[in-house]
Structures are given as C-alpha cells and as structure tokens.
Amino acid sequence: MITPVDEYDLIIVGAGVVGTAAAKAFGSDGRRVLLLERDLSEPDRIVGELLQPGGVNALTALGLEDCIEDIDGIVCNGYGVFREGEVVEIPYPLDEVTGKQTLGKSFHHGKFIQKLRAAATNTKNVTVREATVTTLIRDEDDDRVIGVVAKGGSDEEKHYAPLTIVCDGLFSRFRKEFTEKTPDVRSHFVGFEIKDLELPLPQHGHVILAKPAPVLMYQIGTHETRVLVDVPGQLPSVANGELKTYMQEVVAPGIPESLQKKFIEALETERLRSMPNSFLPPSSNQSIGLIVLGDAMNMRHPLTGGGMTVALNDVVLLKDYLSPESIPSFTESDVVVQQMDAFHWARKRYCTAINVLAMALYRLFAAEDENLAVLQRGCFEYFKCGGVCVNEPVGLLSGLIQRPFVLVYHFFAVAFYAIFCEFKRGGWRQAPMNIIRIFTVLYAACVTIMPYLWSETKS
Numbered sequence: 432m433i434t435p436v437d438e439y440d441l442i443i444v445g446a447g448v449v450g451t452a453a454a455k456a457f458g459s460d461g462r463r464v465l466l467l468e469r470d471l472s473e474p475d476r477i478v479g480e481l482l483q484p485g486g487v488n489a490l491t492a493l494g495l496e497d498c499i500e501d502i503d504g505i506v507c508n509g510y511g512v513f514r515e516g517e518v519v520e521i522p523y524p525l526d527e528v529t530g531k532q533t534l535g536k537s538f539h540h541g542k543f544i545q546k547l548r549a550a551a552t553n554t555k556n557v558t559v560r561e562a563t564v565t566t567l568i569r570d571e572d573d574d575r576v577i578g579v580v581a582k583g584g585s586d587e588e589k590h591y592a593p594l595t596i597v598c599d600g601l602f603s604r605f606r607k608e609f610t611e612k613t614p615d616v617r618s619h620f621v622g623f624e625i626k627d628l629e630l631p632l633p634q635h636g637h638v639i640l641a642k643p644a645p646v647l648m649y650q651i652g653t654h655e656t657r658v659l660v661d662v663p664g665q666l667p668s669v670a671n672g673e674l675k676t677y678m679q680e681v682v683a684p685g686i687p688e689s690l691q692k693k694f695i696e697a698l699e700t701e702r703l704r705s706m707p708n709s710f711l712p713p714s715s716n717q718s719i720g721l722i723v724l725g726d727a728m729n730m731r732h733p734l735t736g737g738g739m740t741v742a743l744n745d746v747v748l749l750k751d752y753l754s755p756e757s758i759p760s761f762t763e764s765d766v767v768v769q770q771m772d773a774f775h776w777a778r779k780r781y782c783t784a785i786n787v788l789a790m791a792l793y794r795l796f797a798a799e800d801e802n803l804a805v806l807q808r809g810c811f812e813y814f815k816c817g818g819v820c821v822n823e824p825v826g827l828l829s830g831l832i833q834r835p836f837v838l839v840y841h842f843f844a845v846a847f848y849a850i851f852c853e854f855k856r857g858g859w860r861q862a863p864m865n866i867i868r869i870f871t872v873l874y875a876a877c878v879t880i881m882p883y884l885w886s887e888t889k890s
Contacts, residue, residue, distance in 0.1 A: 438463070438465075438590070438591065438592075439463045439464065439465045439558075439590065439591070439592040440457075440462040440463045440464065440592060440593065440594070440760075440761055441457055441462050441463070441464045441465070441592055441594050441595070441596065441761060442464075442465045442467065442578065442579055442590055442592040442594070442595045442596070443464060443465070443466045443467065443595075443596045443598065444467055444564045444579065444595065444596070444597045444598065444599055444605070445467075445468060445597065445598040445599040445600060445725070445727075446466050446467070446468030446471065446544075446547075446548055446551070446559065447474075447544060447598060447600060447725065448479065448543075448544070448547065448725070448739050448742050448743065449598035449724050449725035449742045449743075449745070449746060450466060450468070450551075450596070450598045450725075451466070451544070451547035451548050451550065451551040452490075452493055452495060452547065452551075452742075452743055452746040453596055453598070453724070453746050453749070453750075454466040454551040454554065454557045454559070455493060455494070455495060455547075455550050455551050455554050455557070456493055456746055456747075456749075456750040457750065457753075458551070458554040458555060458556040458557035459494070459554060459555075459556075460750065460754060460755055461556060461755060462556060462755075462761075463556050463558075464556060464557045464558065465558050465560065465590055465592065466551055466557060466558065466559045466560070467560055467561075467562050467564055467579070467581055467590075468548075468559070468560075468561060468562075469561070469562065469563040469564075470561065471548065471559070471561045473541040473542070473544070473545050474540060474541045474544055475540075475541055476540045476541070476706075477620065477622030477623075477657070477659065477704050477706060478540070478620065478622070478659070478706060478733050478738075479540040479543075479738065479739060480537055480538060480539065480540045480543075480649070480651050480657055481507060481535060481536075481537045481636060481649055481651075481736040482499065482535055482536050482537070482538075482543075482736075482739050482740070483535050483736055483737060483739075483740045483828070483829040483830050484523055484533035484534060484535050484829045484830065484831055485740045485744065485781070485829050485830020485831050485833075486535075486739045486740035486743050486744075486830060487499070487533075487534065487535060487536060488830075488831075489740065489743035489744045489746070489747050489830075490743055492747050493743065493746060493747060493750075495547065495550055497546070497550070498543060498546035498547050498550055499536045499538060499543065499546075501546075502538050502539065502542035502543060502546060503538070503539070503542070503652045503653055504536045504537060504538035504542075504543075504651075504652075505536070505537045505538070505634060505649075505650045505651065505652070505653075506534050506535075506536060506634050507523075507534065507535035507536060507537050507634060507635065507636060507649065508522055508523060508532065508534060508535075508634045508635055509521050509522035509523045509635055509636070509825065510635055510636045510637070510638055510825065511631065511632040511635045511636070511637050511638070512638045512640065512811065512814060513631075513637065513638065513639045513640060513687055514639075514640040514807075514811045515640075516687075517811070518631065518632075519811065519814045519815050520632060520635070521814060521821050521824075521825050522821075522825070523535065523825060523829055523831075524822045524823075524825060524826045524829070524831060524832075533829065533831060535636075535829065537636070537649050537650060537651050537657075538651055538652070539651055539652055539655070560581075560583065561583060562581035562582060562583035562588065563581060563582050563583075564579045564580070564581045564599075564604075564605075565580050565581065565582055565587075566579065566580040567579055567580075567595065567597075567605060567608060567721065568580060568589065568591070570720075573719065574719070575718075575719035575720040575721075575764060576595050576608075576718065576719070576720035576721040577591055577592075577593070577720055578590050578591035578592055578595070579595060592761070593720060593760070593761040593762045593764065594720055594721075594722065594761040594767060595720060595721055595722070596722045596723075596724060597721065597722070597723045597724070597727055598723070598724045598725040598726075598727055599727055600725060600726045600727060601614070601706075601707070601709065601726045601727075601730065603723070603726070603727035605723070605727070606723065606727050606728070608718065608721065608723075609714065609716065609717075609718045609721060609723050610714040610723070610728075612711060612712065612714055613711070614707070614709035614710065614711045614730060615709060615710045615711070616707040616708065616709050617663070617708050617709070617710060617732060617793070618644065618661050618662055618663045618664070618707075618708045618732075618793075618797070619661075619662050619666045619705045619706065619707055619708060620659045620660065620661060620662075620705065620706050620708055620733065621659070621660045621662055621666075621674065621678070621703055621704070621705045622657065622658065622659045622660075622703075622704050622705070622706070623658055623697055623698075623701035623702065623703055623704065624651075624655045624656065624657060624658070624697070624701055625648075625655075625656045625658055625693050625694065625697045625701075626654055626655065626656075626697075627654050628648075628650075628656040628690065628693050629689075630648060630650065630656065630690075631687065631689060631690075633650075634650070635649075636648075636649040636736070637649060638734075638796070639685065639686060639687065640685075640796055640807065640811070641682060641685025641686065642681075642685050643663055643681070643797060644660075644661035644662065644663050644796070644797035645661050645734060645793075645796040645797060646658065646659070646660050646661070646682065646685070646686065647659040647661075647734070648690070658694070658697070659733075660678060660682050661708065661734070661793075661797060662674075662677070662705075663797055666705055669703060669705075674703055674705075675698055675703065678698055678703070679695065679698060683695055683698075708732050708733060708734075708793075709730045709732075710730060710731060710732065710790055710883075711726075711728070711729055711730040712729065712786070712883075712886035712887065712889065713728060713729040713775065713778070713782065713786075713887070714728060714729075714775075714890070715771065715772055715775040715890040716728075716768075716771040716774070716775065717768060717771070717772070719764045719767075719768060720764060722749075722771060724742070724745055724746075724749070725742050725745075726738065726742075729741065729782065729786070731785065731786040731789040731790055732789045732790055732792075732793040733789070734789055734792060734793045734796065735785065735788060735789040735792060735828050737785035737786075737788075737789055737828070737830065740781075740785060740829075740830040741781065741782045741785055741786070741830075744778070744781050744782075744830065745778060745782075748774060748777060748778055749774060752770045752771070752773060752774045752777070753767065753770060757770060758770065772890075775890060779835070779887060780833045780834075780835075781830060781833040782887075783835040783838075783884075783887045784827045784832070784833065784834070784835045784837070784838045785827070785828070785830060786883065786887065787835070787838060787880060787883040787884055787887065788824075788827055788828060788838055790883045791842060791879050791880045791883060792810075794879045795807045795810055795879070800875075802868070802871050802872050802874070802875035803875055803879070805849050805850075805853055805868065805872050805875075806845065806846060806849050806872060806875060806876060806879070808849060808852060808853075809845050809846065809848050809849020809850070809851075809852050809853075810845050810849070812848065812849075812852050813844070813845045813848050813849075816848075820841075820844075823837055823841060824841050827841075835884075835887075839880070839884070842876065842880050843876060845876075846872060846873055846876035849872060850865070850868065850869050850872055850873075853865050853868060853872075
C-alpha cells in the first residue's frame with residue numbers, strides 16, 4: 432500500500448522514550464504524526480529504569496508526568512556511595528523555587544514505556560503502528576529523506592512525510608545515514624534482580640566502588656531491586672559459566688557484607704543479562720528531511736543514569752525549535768536544517784555536563800592505575816565534605832544544574848583535594864613521592880576529562 436505524499440507531517444521511527452515523547456509533543460502542536468515501532472509489546476530491559484529529577488522536570492514540561500505514576504515506581508531521594516566499608520549519602524539538591532527536595536523515580540522500564548506509548552496513542556493527530564522500518568526513502572534529485580519503507584506482518588508499505596525523526600536506540604539501524612561516528616564500547620553492564628532486598632539507604636541509588644569497577648543497586652518495584660555490575664574489557668562467557676564465576680569470585684567480595692548473601696543467592700536463581708556501555712559524542716543533524724535523536728545520536732556511560740534526562744530535554748528543546756510558530760510546515764527544509772544547527776549547540780547547555788560527568792566519573796570509579804585510584808579516593812573524601820561539594824556535583828548529575836563550567840570547577844577541585852589528602856595521609860616520609868604525584872595526578876585528571884569536553888565542541 433502506498434500512502435499519499437501529504438498524509439503525514441512527521442514520521443517517527445522507534446517508540447521508546449524519545450519517540451513516544453516526541454510523538455506526544457508534535458501531535459499536541461497540531462502536526463500529523465506517524466509513530467512506527469517494530470514491537471509494541473512491553474519491553475524488558477536492564478537499563479532505563481532511573482529517571483533523574485531533571486528528567487522528571489522535562490517529563491512534566493511535556494505533559495507526561497502521569498507516566499511515572501501507577502507503575503509500582505519508587506521515589507529516589509539521591510545516592511549512597513560505598514567505598515571500603517564507608518558510605519557517604521548524597522541527597523538531591525533542594526528546588527530553588529519551592530525549597531523542597533527534588534526527587535527522581537525508579538521503575539520497571541517496560542511499564543514506563545507502555546505508559547508513554549499509551550499517552551502517544553491517545554494524542555490527537557498521532558497514529559501508532561507496529562511495523563519494522565527497513566529503508567529510508569530518498570528523493571532522487573537531492574537525496575533528501577522523504578519517507579520510509581516499513582514492513583508490518585507480510586506487507587511492505589511506503590509512508591511519506593517531509594521530516595523523519597529516527598530514534599531507534601543503541602543498535603541504531605540508520606545512524607550511519609547521518610554520521611560516520613560509531614559507538615565506542617568501554618565495558619558491559621551485567622544486570623539481574625534481587626527480590627525483597629533491604630538496602631542500607633532506602634529510596635536511594637547505591638553506587639558501590641568495588642573492584643575492578645562499580646556496582647549499582649536501586650529499587651525498581653515493591654519487591655525488586657536492580658543490580659548492575661560493570662565489567663570492563665571482554666565480557667566473560669555466560670554459556671560456560673565464566674560470567675557467574677567472575678561475579679562470585681571477583682565482584683561479590685567487594686559488595687557490602689549486609690548485601691553479599693542476597694547477591695550470591697540471586698546469582699543462583701536469576702538470569703544474567705548484559706548490555707554494552709558505549710560512548711558516542713553528539714553530531715549535528717544536517718541531513719535534509721532527517722533528524723536522529725536519542726541513543727542513536729548521543730550516548731554516555733549509564734553509570735549516572737543520565738540518558739533519559741538528556742533524551743527528554745532534547746524533545747522539550749526540539750519542540751520549541753520546530754514549533755509551528757517557527758516553522759509552519761516541515762517542507763521548509765532549509766529552515767529546519769538551520770534550526771537543527773541551532774538545536775545542536777543549544778542542547779550543550781544540559782547534555783555536556785551529563786555526558787562528560789558520566790564518562791569522567793566512570794574512569795575514576797573504575798580506576799585503572801594508581802593516579803586514578805588517588806582521584807577516586809579524593810572524590811570520595813570530597814563528597815564527605817558535604818555542602819557545595821555534594822550539592823553542585825549531584826545537581827549536575829541529576830540534570831538540575833545546566834552549567835558545564837560548574838563540572839570543570841568541581842572536577843579539578845577534586846583533583847587538588849585528592850593531592851591534599853595524599854600529603855595528609857603520607858606525611859613527611861612520603862612527601863617526595865607526593866610532590867611528583869602532584870603532576871601525575873593533575874595529568875591524569877586532564878586526560879580523563881579533556882577529551883570528553885573536546886568531543887562536545889565538535890559538530
């Protein structure tokens with residue numbers, strides 16, 4: 432079946448967080464939207480289960496705040512960071528307007544997605560269909576994208592629109608259509624659930640600085656706690672039992688004693704699933720008729736749970752830049768491209784801090800050498816200082832503080848504080864070594880953060 436060229440104003444490929452939110456946003460603006468998803472059944476993933484306060488605010492701005500209600504979600508008040516038997520509590524900052532503590536929400540990813548899909552489906556002007564997009568249709572004269580070929584069941588259909596948004600996720604089929612950048616896989620998360628686990632800090636995310644890499648725990652339902660174990664390098668085999676052995680012998684000893692028993696028991700009963708942790712710096716959308724969003728366009732390590740916050744804020748910003756007042760019709764392709772260039776630089780305000788913080792913190796928390804280990808110790812001691820040493824870093828992490836300079840300031844404040852702690856710990860006897868360490872630690876700090884900051888300056 433071939434649909435008329437003017438049937439839709441916008442085609443969206445992928446009904447995940449970005450696609451559903453964008454469908455709701457543009458449908459509410461009066462655009463005729465077709466949302467295509469290869470599988471509309473409830474997804475089952477091990478990530479995308481913690482929405483930071485900045486993401487909650489973006490969800491509210493889109494009129495989707497009800498989507499985190501009635502899904503057995505758990506309020507999140509902040510984080511607890513555990514290291515060598517010590518713990519420091521890091522609450523989310525207070526709201527500058529109301530004076531109340533800001534809150535995040537954790538939940539089963541699939542339940543959240545189904546609520547978003549229902550909201551999109553119930554939006555006027557939005558059509559949701561289950562079909563797999565196989566090809567982007569391009570104009571033979573100028574190579575602009577003018578529609579898609581989608582396969583629903585045994586039938587292949589062509590749908591046309593002057594603008595297509597692709598948000599098909601981590602394993603994007605169409606990323607190569609607009610950028611030569613490819614995801615850089617740094618490690619893998621191995622995930623499973625623990626039933627009825629009593630966490631040391633209820634309603635908090637738990638970051639355990641185990642060796643060789645961090646472990647995350649946070650409650651996602653009344654009876655379920657998500658565990659995510661970062662495994663650097665090559666992932667051990669699940670089939671021959673190497674992964675299970677790795678979890679028992681390498682990871683479990685670094686888990687706080689109060690959680691070890693349940694952790695080991697769950698390894699015997701729960702299915703271990705994995706996903707790659709990737710870094711993909713953002714690219715400017717310059718393709719005529721095509722916009723790529725979400726994990727298809729920009730990824731960071733999920734350690735800080737910033738992916739959905741960036742994605743939802745992208746939709747809020749895009750809705751503004753492509754509003755009917757700015758662009759009455761998406762056939763004005765030159766204006767759309769101009770607005771997308773402006774969008775690329777405007778989003779730096781919130782995405783830069785989240786992207787860079789995620790990658791830099793991961794390097795510290797999975798310290799590969801002694802200089803990074805010094806920075807890790809210093810970071811933990813810095814958090815223990817409380818006050819602004821906690822409020823501003825967690826404000827950046829949560830998407831509430833959208834000033835990249837604040838990130839740079841605190842990162843190097845951690846570096847200098849780490850050096851101070853080393854002098855204090857080593858005393859005069861280790862002073863010569865620590866004088867040398869001033870330079871090696873500062874160098875490690877620079878090579879940790881600067882490449883990621885540099886990647887944000889490119890188009």
